[in-house]
Amino acid sequence: MNALISGSLTLSLLHALIPSHWLPFVTIGKTEQWSVRQTLMVTALAGLAHTLSTTLLGVLVSLAGWQLAESYHELSERAIPLLLLALGLWYLMQHLRHHHVHDHIDAGTIRKNRSFSALLLSLIVAMFLSPCLEIEAYFLSAGAKGWFAVLVVAAIYNVITLSGMLIMVMLGRKGLQHIDAHWFEHRENLITGLTLVGLAILNFFIEF
Numbered sequence: 001m002n003a004l005i006s007g008s009l010t011l012s013l014l015h016a017l018i019p020s021h022w023l024p025f026v027t028i029g030k031t032e033q034w035s036v037r038q039t040l041m042v043t044a045l046a047g048l049a050h051t052l053s054t055t056l057l058g059v060l061v062s063l064a065g066w067q068l069a070e071s072y073h074e075l076s077e078r079a080i081p082l083l084l085l086a087l088g089l090w091y092l093m094q095h096l097r098h099h100h101v102h103d104h105i106d107a108g109t110i111r112k113n114r115s116f117s118a119l120l121l122s123l124i125v126a127m128f129l130s131p132c133l134e135i136e137a138y139f140l141s142a143g144a145k146g147w148f149a150v151l152v153v154a155a156i157y158n159v160i161t162l163s164g165m166l167i168m169v170m171l172g173r174k175g176l177q178h179i180d181a182h183w184f185e186h187r188e189n190l191i192t193g194l195t196l197v198g199l200a201i202l203n204f205f206i207e208f
Contacts, residue, residue, distance in 0.1 A: 004149060007199050008138045008156045014195055015132055016164020021047075025165075026172035028119065036173055040166055042120055047165045050127035051158045057131050058139035058157075062150045065143025081200045083137045088196030095189035134196060 015021055022043070029039035135157050142149035 001145070001149065003202070004138060004141055004145070005152065005156065008135065008153045009160060010195065010199065011132075011135050011138070012157045012160035013164060014192065015134075016161045017168060018191065021050075021161075022165050022168035022172060025123075025169050028123075029169075029173070032116070032119065034116075036170070038116075039169060039173060042123060043165055043169045044162065045120065046123040046127040047162045049124045050130065050132075051161050053128045054131040054135060055154050055158065058136055058154060059150065061136045061139045062143030062147075065140040065145075083140070084134075084196050085200035087134055087137065088193045088198075088200060091189045091193030091196065095187070095193060134192065 025039060025043045025046070028034075029042070034042070135153070138153050139150065142153045
């Protein structure tokens with residue numbers, strides 16, 4: 001259970017800190033001259049849509065884990081680490097191909113809609129349709145351990161991701177956007193891939 005919690009925390013924090021989850025809200029808010037309160041409200045609603053779709057997908061994945069509960073030992077020793085490793089290698093390949101697959105928001109496209117309600121709806125839809133796949137490995141493992149474990153993973157993911165996004169947007173409004181966040185954006189797949197590979201290697205030796 002400790003590995004399940006620590007892994008969920010790591011991935012949730014990683015996603016909250018990576019620029020694609022907060023920088024678009026800072027840049028759009030600045031362009032549209034939103035107040036801090038408006039920017040945070042939009043971030044919270046769009047972020048909630050993102051975590052909700054990820055959690056709904058996670059519940060479906062948990063059902064598969066529940067079906068495999070009898071073979072949980074083999075699942076935790078082989079299947080979950082291999083899934084994390086496969087995802088990690090896929091992200092590393094995307095980085096090498098210079099293809100940004102995890103950009104949840106195309107800020108330039110969304111800014112074409114000038115009204116506040118249109119922008120808000122566009123951001124919510126974009127985030128809802130872009131669930132994070134990396135955390136699903138932990139939902140699979142949690143499903144095999146029981147619904148309490150699923151609830152723990154869901155709570156960690158939602159709280160950490162939403163809190164992290166709001167904190168980063170607040171920092172961005174105060175000038176963090178002047179730091180070269182694009183360096184992280186261009187290496188987002190590399191960072192995600194290395195994290196997943198590291199978690200896979202760790203979980204080969206530590207059972208979930």
